[in-house]
Amino acid sequence: MNWLLVILLSLTIAALSWCWLSRAKLLKENLAASEELKRMQTSQSQVMHTNKLASLGQMVAGVTHEINTPLGFLRSNAQVVTELLDEHVQLIGKVASALAKFEQVDLSMPQAQEALKRLLPKMQAALTNDERIVESRELLTDALEGVDQISALVKNLKGFARVDRDGQELWNVNEGIESALMIANHQLKDRIDVIKNLETVPLVRVMPSQINQVFLNLITNAAQAMHERGTLTVSSRRNGESVEIEFLDTGSGIPSTVLPKIFDPFFTTKPVGEGTGLGLSIVHKILTSHQGDIKVDSTPGRGARFTVSLPVDHAALKSHSVSTRDVA
Amino acid sequence: MADKIRILCIDDEARILRALKALFREHEVHTTSDPKLALLWAKSKDIDVIVCDQRMPQMLGVELLREIKLVQPRAMRLLLTGYSDLNAVLASVNESEVFRFINKPWDNTELRHIVTQAASIARDVPTLSTAPISESEKEQARQTASVLVIEDDPDTQNRLREILGTHYTVRFANNAERAMQLLEQHETGVVISEAETTAGDWTTLIKLLKQYHPQIPTVVITDRANAQLAIDLINEGQVYRMLIKPVRMGTCRLSVESAIGHYWQLKKNPNVLRRYSVSPPKNSGGILPAWLSSGLLERIKKLPRRLLGSMA
Numbered sequence: 001m002n003w004l005l006v007i008l009l010s011l012t013i014a015a016l017s018w019c020w021l022s023r024a025k026l027l028k029e030n031l032a033a034s035e036e037l038k039r040m041q042t043s044q045s046q047v048m049h050t051n052k053l054a055s056l057g058q059m060v061a062g063v064t065h066e067i068n069t070p071l072g073f074l075r076s077n078a079q080v081v082t083e084l085l086d087e088h089v090q091l092i093g094k095v096a097s098a099l100a101k102f103e104q105v106d107l108s109m110p111q112a113q114e115a116l117k118r119l120l121p122k123m124q125a126a127l128t129n130d131e132r133i134v135e136s137r138e139l140l141t142d143a144l145e146g147v148d149q150i151s152a153l154v155k156n157l158k159g160f161a162r163v164d165r166d167g168q169e170l171w172n173v174n175e176g177i178e179s180a181l182m183i184a185n186h187q188l189k190d191r192i193d194v195i196k197n198l199e200t201v202p203l204v205r206v207m208p209s210q211i212n213q214v215f216l217n218l219i220t221n222a223a224q225a226m227h228e229r230g231t232l233t234v235s236s237r238r239n240g241e242s243v244e245i246e247f248l249d250t251g252s253g254i255p256s257t258v259l260p261k262i263f264d265p266f267f268t269t270k271p272v273g274e275g276t277g278l279g280l281s282i283v284h285k286i287l288t289s290h291q292g293d294i295k296v297d298s299t300p301g302r303g304a305r306f307t308v309s310l311p312v313d314h315a316a317l318k319s320h321s322v323s324t325r326d327v328a
Numbered sequence: 329m330a331d332k333i334r335i336l337c338i339d340d341e342a343r344i345l346r347a348l349k350a351l352f353r354e355h356e357v358h359t360t361s362d363p364k365l366a367l368l369w370a371k372s373k374d375i376d377v378i379v380c381d382q383r384m385p386q387m388l389g390v391e392l393l394r395e396i397k398l399v400q401p402r403a404m405r406l407l408l409t410g411y412s413d414l415n416a417v418l419a420s421v422n423e424s425e426v427f428r429f430i431n432k433p434w435d436n437t438e439l440r441h442i443v444t445q446a447a448s449i450a451r452d453v454p455t456l457s458t459a460p461i462s463e464s465e466k467e468q469a470r471q472t473a474s475v476l477v478i479e480d481d482p483d484t485q486n487r488l489r490e491i492l493g494t495h496y497t498v499r500f501a502n503n504a505e506r507a508m509q510l511l512e513q514h515e516t517g518v519v520i521s522e523a524e525t526t527a528g529d530w531t532t533l534i535k536l537l538k539q540y541h542p543q544i545p546t547v548v549i550t551d552r553a554n555a556q557l558a559i560d561l562i563n564e565g566q567v568y569r570m571l572i573k574p575v576r577m578g579t580c581r582l583s584v585e586s587a588i589g590h591y592w593q594l595k596k597n598p599n600v601l602r603r604y605s606v607s608p609p610k611n612s613g614g615i616l617p618a619w620l621s622s623g624l625l626e627r628i629k630k631l632p633r634r635l636l637g638s639m640a
Contacts, residue, residue, distance in 0.1 A: 065383070065411030072410065072432035073347035079436045080350045139350055142343040186411060190383050 059160065059216075065186040066153055070146035077139040077146075084132040084139075091130055095123045156182045160216075162209040170203045170313060173211070173236055173245055180215035181234070187223045188232065197235040201243045205313040210286045217279045218247045218306050225251025225304065242292075242309040253300040262296060332356045333447040334373060338366045338392065339381040339408070344432075348379060351436055352443065363387040370400040376450040377443050382409035382416050390416060393424035401455045404446035404603075406430055417558040421570045422583075428607070429559045442607075453602045461589050469592035473517025474499055475584060478507045478530055481522070484549070484575070488520065491577050492584060504533055508627050511537075515634050516544055517591040518568075518584055523550040523557055531557065535565040535609050540629050542566065542604040543594040545587040549573060564609045598635040 098119070105112045160179040181194060188194060222232050226249055233248040254262065265281040287294050291311050298304035333355040337348045345359035358373055360366050363386050370378065378396055382389035393405045407420050410432040420426045427449075428442050461469070474497035479485050485500055492498050499514065501507035510516070519537065521530045534546050548561055551573035561567040568590065569583040594601060 061411065068410035068432040069341055069344060072408075072434060073341070073343045075433040076347040076351055076436055080347070080353075084350075135350060135353075138346065142346055146343065186383070189385060190388065191385075 059157070059183050062183045062186045063153060063157055066182070067150055070149040074143050074146040074150075077143045081136045081139050081143075084136045088130055088132045088136075091132075092127065095127060098123070153182070160209075160212050162212075168205050168207055171206055171208045171211070172203055173201060173243055173310065174198045176208060176212045176215050177234055177236060177245065180212055180219055183216055184219045184223065187220060191229045192223060192226055193229075193231045195231060195233040197233065197237075199235075199237045201236050201238050202312045202317050204243055204310045206290050206310060211290070211310070214283045214286055214308065215245070217283050218308070221279065222247055222249035222251060222304070222306075225249055225253070227252065230303075238312070239309070241312055243312060245308045245310075246305060247308075248303065248305045250303040253302055254296065254298040254304050255300050256298075259296060259298065263294070333443065334358070334376045335379060335443065335447075336360075336366060336369055336373070336375040336377070336403075337379045338363065338384070338389070340384040341381075344381070344408075351439070363392045366392060367395055367399065370396045370403060375400055375403045376447040377404050377406065379406045379408055379443070382407055382420075383411070388416070388419075390419040390424045390426075393420070393426060397424060398458075401458060402450050404450045406442065406446065408432060408434065412555040412559060414555045414558065417555050417562070418570050418572070421558070421562055421567055426562065427603075429562045431559070445605075449602050449605070454597075454600055455603070456590075456593050456597060456600050461592060465592060466585070466589060469517060469588050470496055473515050473588060473591060475588075476501065476507065476510055476514075476516045476519045478502075478504075478519065478521040478533070479549075484522065484573075487575055488580070491575070491580050495581070496584065496588070504624060507533065508624060511631055512627070518545050518547060518587040520547045520549065520584070523548050523554075523561070531561060531565065532609070534561070534567070535606065536625065536628050538565050538567075538604075538606050539608070541631060541633065542601045542606070543591060543598065543633070543635060545569075545590050547571060547583050547587055549575060560609075563607050566604045566606050595634065596636050 102112070102116060107113065107116070156179045159175065160183055177196070177198060181188075181196075219232065219234075226232075230250040232250075233246075235244075235246040235248070237244055237246075263280050263284040284294055287308060287310070293309050295307045295309075296304060333352070335348075335352055335355055335357045337345055337357060337359045338361070339345050339348075339359075340361050342361065345361070349357045349359055358369055358375070360369070361384070363384065366378075366380075369375065378393065380389040380393055384392075389407050389409070393407065396403065397405065404427045405424060406428050407416075407424075407426045408430045409416065412429070412431065417429065420429055427446055430439065430442070475492060477485065477488050477498060477500045479488070479500065480502040485502075489498060489500075499510050501510055519534070521534055523529075523531055531548075534548065537544065538546060545568035546565065547569045548565075548567045549571045550558065558570060561570070568587050571580060571583060594604075
């Protein structure tokens with residue numbers, strides 16, 4: 001009996017310890033899995049952050065280019081107008097010294113009066129019609145327009161980056177298209193014609209900085225797909241319960257084997273170092289989080305069409321109707 | 329200058345053109361946004377100085393300047409740009425051989441100074457013949473002048489030895505002292521150097537060498553997308569060619585062959601040297617790095633010139 005008891009006891013112990021061990025193993029695995037999840041979440045937010053930094057870099061490059069041109073003529077004009085005014089002051093000096101000669105003249109004499117009568121309109125004409133004044137006025141008009149150009153850029157930039165706001169708001173997608181096109185302008189202006197078909201569309205409730213990033217990403221991709229010259233057509237329209245924004249390029253297109261993988265993270269066709277393969281996966285993620293969607297179709301060799309859709313905000317629909325003209 | 333300078337300005341922004349016209353109001357200024365018209369005018373109006381924007385809808389500035397170079401070779405070419413991407417800078421060195429690269433917004437006093445200097449060169453200094461030198465002359469140039477590589481990275485040294493060793497006498501220096509010794513002892517037809525290495529910035533040496541010995545073309549190798557460094561090398565170093573790492577055999581050989589040919593032409597026609605003059609370095613402000621201070625500047629100045637014929 002004793003003998004049987006020992007066997008039974010040791011079997012129980014063995015079973016118990018096996019249970020305990022496997023539970024510990026399970027716990028350990030569980031822990032590892034949650035750590036893995038945590039790590040993935042961190043790396044994903046790092047990826048989002050990196051992408052944000054990349055689009056920030058793009059923005060700085062674009063705006064630097066756009067601002068340096070008006071700065072160029074502003075700076076030059078300010079200096080040239082100063083010089084022209086100095087020259088004009090010299091002219092005033094000449095007129096003044098000509099007038100000063102009359103101090104020694106007896107003005108009661110008719111000849112003196114006659115001479116003065118002839119001279120005064122000439123002096124006035126010389127001073128008011130001085131070509132330096134005419135030129136200064138032109139240069140200052142340009143300068144003012146330059147200031148307006150820079151102000152528009154800064155306003156657009158603020159609208160794009162939303163540095164002063166965060167969170168969801170009611171927003172006109174046409175506004176985002178315009179500012180994304182402005183930011184990408186330095187990649188487009190040499191070689192790509194942009195056609196805008198922006199219709200009057202209802203407002204959407206979104207995080208504008210994120211949707212702007214989506215637009216910039218799609219415009220940049222289109223520009224890169226058109227190696228030489230090309231046309232980018234950007235359209236916006238209402239389609240039932242959604243607002244659709246379409247980006248149609250005349251670039252190299254996307255092979256049908258690639259199309260299904262195009263929104264996968266780390267999938268890229270660009271050479272090493274040129275693309276991270278994260279752009280479109282982030283675009284997809286941002287749109288999904290807005291209950292929106294993105295579709296793509298392409299004819300290889302002819303171009304590609306990306307269609308973004310975002311749900312119309314019904315609350316806004318009752319009270320607002322925004323025209324495209326308000327944007328410009 | 330007694331005569332009015334004939335300046336041609338090309339930009340797609342009309343306000344830039346008006347600003348330049350006002351800035352150079354004492355001279356004869358022609359302005360256009362149309363590259364084709366510019367190409368026509370460069371010759372028909374016998375232009376001295378071209379000021380051209382880089383980014384225009386119809387054509388890139390560097391492309392237009394390359395074509396203008398063929399029709400009006402005596403005109404000096406300046407590139408005026410709002411945003412300098414490295415590709416533009418490289419093309420402006422390797423293809424359109426610009427005299428100066430100027431960033432927007434520019435400084436009026438500086439731009440006036442550059443244009444006046446450029447105009448005096450365009451009028452007084454003859455141009456080199458654009459015809460390539462003969463095979464026998466090429467051979468003679470190779471026999472006479474050697475290639476100096478200033479480089480401390482053994483891998484790049486080996487790569488260059490591999491690419492150039494069979495065609496040229498190539499000598500290597502891994503520091504400034506050794507480079508000076510080789511320049512003093514041997515006639516050098518081209519200097520190849522890396523822009524920045526772990527040992528420091530070689531560009532100061534390149535710029536100083538160019539300032540006193542403009543007849544020696546320099547080929548600079550760079551691996552970094554640093555547009556400003558490249559712009560300084562144009563304006564202050566009149567670098568002859570710029571190569572991007574990894575160094576490719578074809579481009580490297582072509583560049584060195586062209587550079588040696590250029591050296592040979594300059595050696596025989598020292599009267600054209602002023603076309604390759606440089607602006608004094610902006611950044612160092614007269615203070616030389618420690619490794620250059622020990623009498624090296626004096627030695628650079630005293631290097632034998634080995635020119636044939638007389639200077640202008």
